[in-house]
Structures are given as structure tokens and as C-alpha cells.
Amino acid sequence: MIKPMTAAQVAKRVMNQEELFILDVRNESEYKDWKIEGNSIHVINKPYFDLLDGVEEIVEELPNEDVLVVCAKEGSSKMVADMLDEAGIKEVSYLEGGMKAWSEYLEPVKVGDLSDGGELYQFVRLGKGCLSYLVESQGEAMIIDSNRMIQPYLDFAEDKSLTIKHVADTHLHADHISGGRKIAEETDASYWLPPKDATEVEFDYNGLEDGTEIEVGNTKIKVQAIYSPGHTIGSTSFIIDDQYLLTGDILFVESIGRPDLAGKAEDWVGDLRNTLYSRYKELSNDLLVLPAHFSKMSEMADSGVVAKKLGDLYKDNSGLNVDDEQEFRKMVTENLPPQPNSYEEIRQVNMGKINPEDEKQREMEIGPNRCAVN
Template identity: 35%
Template sequence: MSYFSLGCVRKGPVRSLIAFAMPFFKATAPPFGIESAKNAILCGPPETLMNRTVVPALMVRVAGSNAALVVPSPVILTSTTDPAGSAAAAAFVAGAGEGVAGVAASACAVAGFFSLPQAMALNATSVVSRVNRIANSSSSTIRVDACERVHNIPACFENGSPANSRGRCVFAPSRRHSKPMSDPTVPHIPALELARCLDHGERVQLLDVRAPERVAQARVTFGATLDFRAVPASEMYRLATLEPLRLDPGAPVAVICGHGNSSKQATQFLRQRGFEAYSVAGGMAAWETVYLPRRLSPTPALERVIQIDRVGKGALSYILVSDGDAVVVDPGRHLDVYDALLEESGATAAAVIDTHMHADYLSGARVATARWQVPYFLHPDDARSPYDGVEGRLAYQPLTDGDTVAFGRATLRAVHVPGHTLGSLTLVADESLALTGDFLFVQSVGRPDLGGQRDAWAARLWESLERARSAWPGDLVVLPAHYVGERERRADRSIGARFDVVTATNEAAAIQDPATFRAWVGAHTTAPPDSYRTIKLANLGLATVSEADAEILEFGPNQCAVS
């Protein structure tokens, strides 16, 4: 039996819908090993039916808008920016009726343009399915380079090894400068280079010359070899001698301020007194934008697992790569970092997932899905304001408990773990990795008070912990979305731990009584930052934030854990 697939042809700035005929096989019951009562549409030759699944669901979304339409159908269809194409898609859906089983968009291999995930889905109720873009040249010949997948995956790195590892770090000479440093006469060190020095175990003397209240709000705490001290620049200039600073004159000194301006003068002051001082280019504002990627151990279906450490906030995001397809989880707003890692990995983004609606940083998910033209997955309980129930203004595809996201040869199984938020998810990969978001950290749990309903959400959090303790194997590796400090790092500098280790050493996860747990949460929960409400509303599309405001709102480490 044959049905049709909608694709899009782009000529100049306009895209138009086209239809492809393709065969598929329908199974009235899922293949062995797929725990789902729903029918699955299975594409490809019969011998591969066990490995190829497409889910009966259809979303028609108009790129560049928040409009979305969901109807019963085998897969998800991303529509077009061409008004005529949008009308055609709407007409197609309206005319489908009961007699049409659905549309398969990018589900089967057709004329070399499409390929299908090869891994068996554990629960075939959701799938990453996207329309590959087919570029059209000025003639009528269709170019395939725009939709070809890259499969030349380099050899995997050792577990936890940082990208572009180098030897001993060297502070930048004066002729090297970044944009925040307009004065080339002041020797400096970029914030990223400072982070790499600390990550490689180099001893760094860091002098923070900001006001005490700013230092208390946020400071550099990264690295076991950090030698930190703080004194306001104005006080330093009044010192008769620099002995109170207890600086080692035989080692370099990095000087940091808010934006890399005051630190230049302080650097010159120290150099005039014999210290090898360097200004941190861009100051704390630049430090907050530093991301360090770490390659974790691969799994049978994932040839690359990249943990991306935003060191200034203690925030973690992930890129999972399988057969050249990548799923990006909990991305920050600085998308150039992810673009570079995808290119380096020889991978193409297939989907973006937020494990929950973030409150401590502005998610890059919505911008990423528009840039990469891929689906954005989110639990529907987190698609509305927790403060007044107003629906968010964002296009997303619901990801609920038991749903499976398939890409390449891999699958991600969603586990609903409400408590930190009502829609919190854990993503289980290959039954060996658990991306727990803000549900469970290495040494704490996600705070349940950010929606203003601490006691009710704490009860949900306890229930989620109970289900995890009863169902998760001890060797499942917990990879959270945040950390508090250096004590949560493994020997390879990555953040994570086996689930049995977490339940044995994590104070909250070790509590066995619900009343004791609720009392512990109440005793350890402090008032959240005022900015968190604004950030959450901005992530929902209910507030607009400028770039300057974003820097202010995100300033400081995360406070998402019960501490």
C-alpha cells in the first residue's frame, strides 16, 4: 500500500510543498520489544521492521510563527514559510478525513533523500521526524547537498576529555586581544583561556577587584587549583604595600572585574610593582558565557556523548550523536557553541529537547529549532506559566511519560519526574544514561518552590524519587543539568555518578520517609532570585528580553538545587 509524503522545495526565499509517494507497512500490533498498545507505521523492507518505527501523530507547523496543528497521522510534518504551501498543507490535512492513515515526513528512504532511525524504539509513542530541506538551483535540477547527512564521525575521545586539549596554558601576550579589550597595551587573558587553565589543573592566582556586594553575588569558583582573593580596586590603590594581598610575585596574576575595564587599570598598577598581571578580557560578563565541552564514554547506539559545561553558572547541556544525527538537550542561548560542536562532530541537529522550563537561564531551544529547522520537544505541563496558568507562546511538540524520541540508531525514553517543575523529564538513553535535568543532581534535588507551591510540588518530587528508586538500576549513570561545586566532579572533570552512588551519598535521595523529606526541603529552601520569574516567562514566550537584560538576568551561579 502507498501513501504520500510532503516535502518542501525552496527557490530563492520561497518554499513550496511537494508530495512524494512512498510505500509503508502497517502493523496492527507493535513488534516484539515495543511496549505500546498503539499501532506503529513501519517503513522499509520487511526484514527491518523490527528496527524502524514511526509514530501515528502529525503536527503541521508554520515556520516563523507560533501556529501549530495536530491531527492523527503516522508522523510529524513541519510545514513551509510559503503561504501557498501552508494553504496546501492545511487543505491536505482537512481533506484527509478518516480514510487517510496519514503522512510520512522524512520517515522512509526515498530516492536517497531520506533515511530512517535504525534503533528499536522501546516505546513507540513518539519519534523525531523532520522534513529534510531540498534546495533547488536556478534551474529545475534538484540539489541534494542541502539534505545529505554527514557520517564521517571521528574517533571518540576518552571519557570526559575536554575539547582541543592542550599542554600548559599560556597567558596571552599584549598583542592578542578580544573584542571587550580595546586597549592592546594591557596584557590580558580571555575568559575561555582562563577556564581552560583552571580545567587543566594549572594554578591560577585570581584577583577580583569588584565591590564586595558584587563578589558576593557571583564570583569565579571553578577549578580545584584556583587561588582566589578579592579586594576592591579603590582599596588596592590606597595600600602602602601589596603584602596584604598575599600574592605570589613569582606566579602570574589574573585580574577580573565586571566587564574588563577596571581590571585593565588594576593590571597596570600591579605590573608597575613587579607582578606578571593580566586582565581578564570581558570580565565576569565574559566568564558567564564560557562553555567547556567534555566527551563522555559512548554507548552502543551513541558514538558521541558531549557534556557542555557552562562554568560560570554550573549549568550542563548535552549533545547526543548517533549515525550523524544529533539531539541537543537543554541548550543555553549562546548557540555558536553548539554549532561549532555539531560541525566538529560531523553531525546534523535532528531535535532539541528541554528537560523542563528553565528559570535560571534563557533557553536557546526555540531559537535553535528555528535556526536548525528541527522539532522542539517539551512536556506540556511546562508549556504554561506556573504562576497563573497562561499558555506559553511557543511552538513545541509534546513529550510525555513513556514517549520515545528516535534518531540515528539511538532512542531516548522520556520519564515524567514532576517536582522541580510540573513537567520535568528525565531522558534515558540506551538504558545506561539518565539525563535527569533538574529532577536529581549528584548531591541534591531540584528545588520545588519556583512555582510558588513548595509543599504541593515537594510531595510530587518525593513521588518521583520513589518511582526512580524502585525502577532505575544502580548502574544507570545520572547526568544532571546543574551542579553546585567542584565536589560533584568525577576524576575526569565531568559531572555525573551512578544512580546507586547518588542514592547512597545524596542526602535528599537517601531519605526514606515522605514527612522527613518534606521537612528537609522546608529547612533547606531559601528564597529564589527575583530574576527567575522573568526568565521563566521569557522562556515561555510571555516576556521579551533584550541582550543587555539577558546578561543581567542570568548573572550569577544557578540556585536550582535544594541547598
């Protein structure tokens, strides 16, 4: 009997580094674009349409037991899983909801404590490399860079009896649809956006200016906004409780942000340089950098958190160690990876200009985030 495996179960295996053998039966181009990855994950690709006549040739490449079959939505993986089961492989499962479900799954991981007893959580979207944050203190919460799927945040807040007071986006996202506005509407929270990224938005928001301070909880956990342009002209970072630096899409653990997703690479490269090479340099090296993305599993610590001290990044991150300005300019404007899927439409959704159906929004987001220059 084949069994379903949920995206949550797969996430546990990835994060706990438990072995998992995956047969991905999507077509080759989809597989090359994006797949389930992890240090303990072994994955091979064989499109389902090459297995219609039988699975004999692929069985030789598979272990005798515990194989997960994965496809785009679910149907093909069930078919192939049944065939493997009949061919005698034990413990065959299929990914429930397919790569679509994988793309949407969020795993909350605790980053650390705040000075007043509050806590900071990172919500890891393994399937897309998106990272979002929840700050909680004294029964209040703030959510930063929320994903389109808002229920996990609402459920989390409810479980911990938190009132969501503030929701913010560090910038206008181009790789995923923000759930910020929706959370704010459902919970009566304030929605914060940098005004320079919001010149075309068609809804009301609170402006995040350099030096804006937001309080979460009675004991005043400070969330301090720092104007840090480069990925977008409005990009803003947050310092939380003088301990954590949320860098948005400006600085990642092993790479830096790309300045071109709004078509302004040449204009914004100077801002990016200034933010990374002087603005952040003025900050304490002890701040723990928490980015809005990761693209490799090596960026994740054993605890499951994607983070690194600012001082260590200045030593180890090659994007912070390009002394020559021209060379830097070249690196972030030439030879960039392909842009995220549907990035222009995603920006339009985040500005409130278009509002496609849920299914369409889901499809727009499929694939890797590609917000970094590697």
C-alpha cells in the same frame, strides 16, 4: 605588559586543575554572591575602588608572578592589572570580558560512547553551573537543556558535520534562558517540551510525554522520556541508549532539586518525593546520572564530567536518604537558599511572553543557578 586571559583559558586551568591566583576586584557583595571556583584556584577579593590610591597593601598578599585580575566586565581589572604590573608583579593578566564572559563560557566534555558508535557530550557552563547535552549518532544530533548562547552548539555540530534534528528542554527553566527554541528555529529541528510546563507558552512545540521515544541517527539511539515531576510539574527525564539518565533539575550529584521556583513548593514536594524515592528507584542502578546543574566543584569527576551512577547516588546523596516523609517535606520547603537572580523574568522569557534585548538577557542570568536544595 599585561595580557588578556580568555574565559576558555581559565576554564582549562579549572578543569585541568592547574594553579591560578585570582584577584577579584568587584565589590564585596558581588564577590560573595558568585566567583570563579576550582580546586586549583586561589582567589581573594579587594574592590577596585579601594585600590585607586595604590596597590601597595594588596601586593603583599599576591604571588610575585602569574596573577589574574577579574571584574564584572573588564575595565576595572585592566586598570588594576596595569597597577600591579607597574608594582613589579610579573605575568599579570585580566579576564577578557570579565565575569560576564565567564558566565557564558561553555566547555564541551565527552561523557562516553553510545552502542552504535555515537557519542554523548556534556557542555559544562562553569560560570553558572549549568550542564547541557549533545547526543550524536550517525551524523545526527539532539541537544538537551541548551543555554541561551547557541553558537557553541552550532559550531560543535558543524565541526563534526552533524545535523541537529531534535532539541529538548527537560523542564521550563527558571535560572537560565533556554536557547532551545532558537536552535530549533535556526536548524529546522523539532523542539520538545513537557506540555505540563508549557501551558502558558506562546510558541509551537512537540509534547514530551511519558514514554515518548526520540530517535537520533539511523541505528536508532533511543532517547526515552520519563515523566518525573517535582522541580516543576512537567519535569521530564531522559534515558539515552539504556546507559545514561538525564535528570534535569530533579536530581544532582550531591543534592536534589528544589520545588519552589514556580511558587508551588507545597504542591510539588509530594511529586518530588515520589520521583526520587519510587520512580527513579525502579530504574537500573547502573545508569549514569547526568544532571542539568552542579553547584560545587566536588561534583565534577577528574575527567571534567559531572556525573555519578544512580546506584551510588542512592548510597551517597543525602537528599535520597531522608526516610521520614515529614522531614523531607521540611527540608525542601523551609530554609531554602535564595532564589536565582531574575528567576520570574527568566521563566517569562522561556515561555515566550517577553523578549528583552540581548544585553538585558545577559544581565538577568548573571550569578549562580541555585536550583538545588543543599
